[in-house]
Amino acid sequence: MKNGHAKINFNEALSIHLNYITLILVTIRPGMKEDAEMIADISRYCFYHTYAPVNTKANLDKYMQEQFSHEMLMEEVVDDNNIFLLAYHLGNISGYAKLLNNSAHSKLGSKKQVEIVRFYVLPDFKGKGVGTQLMRACINYAKSKEADFLWLGVWEKNEPAIGFYSSLGFEKFSKHKFKLGDDEQTDCLMFKNLEED
Ligand SMILES: CC(C)(COP(=O)(O)OP(=O)(O)OC[C@H]1O[C@@H](n2cnc3c(N)ncnc32)[C@H](O)[C@@H]1OP(=O)(O)O)[C@@H](O)C(=O)NCCC(=O)NCCS
Numbered sequence: 053m054k055n056g057h058a059k060i061n062f063n064e065a066l067s068i069h070l071n072y073i074t075l076i077l078v079t080i081r082p083g084m085k086e087d088a089e090m091i092a093d094i095s096r097y098c099f100y101h102t103y104a105p106v107n108t109k110a111n112l113d114k115y116m117q118e119q120f121s122h123e124m125l126m127e128e129v130v131d132d133n134n135i136f137l138l139a140y141h142l143g144n145i146s147g148y149a150k151l152l153n154n155s156a157h158s159k160l161g162s163k164k165q166v167e168i169v170r171f172y173v174l175p176d177f178k179g180k181g182v183g184t185q186l187m188r189a190c191i192n193y194a195k196s197k198e199a200d201f202l203w204l205g206v207w208e209k210n211e212p213a214i215g216f217y218s219s220l221g222f223e224k225f226s227k228h229k230f231k232l233g234d235d236e237q238t239d240c241l242m243f244k245n246l247e248e249d
Contacts, residue, residue: 074181080189083136092125098172111233139186146177147186159226163200205239217242
């Protein structure tokens with residue numbers, strides 16, 4: 053420290069600069085009932101894009117027809133229990149999160165919890181900091197509800213997403229089963245202690 057100024061190296065300065073740019077480029081707003089059509093469209097698009105390369109078409113089609121239809125997704129948006137956050141990159145829709153307040157997992161005890169039910173960045177916007185800003189908004193939402201933990205489930209084979217969540221301070225705490233069509237899969241459950249954020 054010289055003249056009261058802390059010294060930072062080039063990489064730290066670059067990282068601060070890039071974070072600042074991302075803050076300007078990415079905006080987040082709550083999803084409204086009027087967004088139902090668009091949220092249903094991007095939900096199906098992101099889901100298909102993420103899982104089609106690593107699942108059979110039959111299993112994916114079955115799941116999307118029976119449990120992830122356009123109508124079902126639109127109904128979720130108009131249900132007041134669900135919270136949607138929409139991310140925009142330079143004004144273009146670039147990702148969304150679906151949250152559930154007071155969704156407590158027994159393995160996390162009796163502390164107040166918010167669940168991230170879905171978290172997706174559109175393919176063209178991956179790696180631009182959208183996910184980080186969207187997660188920041190999820191954390192802020194959970195804190196505004198005085199939650200102690202945020203938690204989520206992620207397919208054990210989705211290594212990029214597990215890496216992303218880990219880099220943001222999430223830790224694995226359990227597993228659960230998820231059926232995609234006829235294929236029984238295992239999700240890792242991960243949580244973030246908001247007191248440490
Ligand atoms: C996983 C996902 C949400 C990340 O969002 P993103 O906008 O691409 O991520 P960001 O650009 O904000 O990345 C921020 C940081 O996350 C970390 N990160 C991202 N991918 C990572 C990976 N594969 N391994 C480790 N860290 C990773 C890095 O630290 C990265 O910082 P960097 O810029 O210094 O590399 C996004 O890629 C996505 O939507 N994937 C497909 C859908 C999906 O799998 N959703 C989760 C379902 S549970």
